[in-house]
Amino acid sequence: MDIRYSVNQKDFQRYNTEEVRDEFLIENLYVADAVVAVYSHIDRMVTFGCMPVSETVSLDKGIECMKTFGTNYILERREIGIFNIGGAGSIEADGETFNLDYQDCLYITRGTKTVTFKSADPAKPAKFYMVSAPAHKSCKTTFLKMADAKKVPMGDNKTANKRVINQFIHPDVLETCQLSMGLTQLEPGNVWNTMPAHTHERRMEIYTYFNLPEDQSVFHMMGEGKQTRHILVQNEQAVISPSWSIHAGCGTTNYTFIWAMGGENLTFNDMDQIPINELR
Ligand SMILES: O=C(O)C(=O)C[C@H](O)C(=O)CO
Numbered sequence: 001m002d003i004r005y006s007v008n009q010k011d012f013q014r015y016n017t018e019e020v021r022d023e024f025l026i027e028n029l030y031v032a033d034a035v036v037a038v039y040s041h042i043d044r045m046v047t048f049g050c051m052p053v054s055e056t057v058s059l060d061k062g063i064e065c066m067k068t069f070g071t072n073y074i075l076e077r078r079e080i081g082i083f084n085i086g087g088a089g090s091i092e093a094d095g096e097t098f099n100l101d102y103q104d105c106l107y108i109t110r111g112t113k114t115v116t117f118k119s120a121d122p123a124k125p126a127k128f129y130m131v132s133a134p135a136h137k138s139c140k141t142t143f144l145k146m147a148d149a150k151k152v153p154m155g156d157n158k159t160a161n162k163r164v165i166n167q168f169i170h171p172d173v174l175e176t177c178q179l180s181m182g183l184t185q186l187e188p189g190n191v192w193n194t195m196p197a198h199t200h201e202r203r204m205e206i207y208t209y210f211n212l213p214e215d216q217s218v219f220h221m222m223g224e225g226k227q228t229r230h231i232l233v234q235n236e237q238a239v240i241s242p243s244w245s246i247h248a249g250c251g252t253t254n255y256t257f258i259w260a261m262g263g264e265n266l267t268f269n270d271m272d273q274i275p276i277n278e279l280r
C-alpha cells in the first residue's frame with residue numbers, strides 16, 4: 001500500500017518539484033485487473049483505482065486489510081464513493097449489482113462486506129475511480145446518474161472558467177457520514193477551475209482530472225495562498241490537497257475533474273476564498 005503521511009505548510013515551502021509530486025500526486029491508478037490504492041494520513045482518506053479487464057476484481061485484491069485498516073473488510077468502518085470514468089462496467093456490493101456507464105456514480109455504505117468490479121467489454125474496460133473516508137454510521141448504498149446530481153453552473157467565458165459543478169455525493173442529494181464527491185465539467189474553450197481559489201481548513205480535498213487528451217496537461221495550483229506552487233497533472237491522475245492548501249487548476253485545454261472531500265463538515269460552501277490579486 002502506498003502510504004502518504006501528512007505534510008505541514010512550513011516544510012512544504014522548501015519542497016522541490018520531485019518532493020511535491022511524491023507527496024501529493026497519484027499516478028498509474030488504472031492497472032489491468034488490479035486495485036491500486038493510496039492511503040493518505042490527511043483525514044485518512046484513501047484513493048483507489050480499479051480497471052477490471054478479464055477478471056471480476058475484488059476491492060480488497062492485493063490489500064492486507066487487517067494490516068492496513070485493522071478491520072476484517074475494507075468497508076467495515078469506511079464509506080466509499082465510486083465514479084466510472086471508462087467503458088461500461090458493473091459493481092456488485094453484498095450481492096446487489098449496479099451497472100455503471102461513463103460518469104455514473106455509486107455510493108457504498110459502511111458495513112458492506114464484499115465489493116467486486118467487472119467490465120462489460122474487455123476491449124473498453126471500465127475505470128473505477130474511488131475515494132473512501134472513515135465512517136461512524138451506516139447510510140444507504142445509492143446509485144446516481146448525472147441527472148440525479150445537483151447542478152451548480154459557475155464562471156464565465158470571459159474569465160475562461162465556465163463550468164458546471166455536479167454535486168453527486170452531497171447533503172442535498174443523499175446522506176453520508178463525512179464523504180462528499182462530485183464532478184466538475186469545463187466547457188470547451190474554458191480552462192480554469194476553482195479560481196478565485198479557496199481553502200477549507202475544516203476539510204481536505206482530492207481531485208482527479210480526466211477527459212484530458214494525452215498531449216495536454218493541467219497546471220494544478222497548491223500551497224498556501226501566499227506561497228503557491230504548481231504541479232503538472234496528466235490525464236487520469238489525482239492530486240491530494242491538505243486543508244491548508246488551495247486547489248485550483250489551469251488546463252492547456254478544457255477537461256473534467258472529480259473532487260472528493262472529507263473532514264469536519266459537509267458544508268460545501270464553507271470555503272475561505274482568496275482574492276486573485278492576493279495570491280503569491
Ligand atoms: O470548479 C470548481 O470550482 C470546483 O469544482 C470546486 C470544488 O468543488 C471544490 O474545491 C469544493 O471545495
Ligand SMILES: [Zn+2]
Pocket residue numbers: 198199200205247
Ligand atoms: Zn475546495
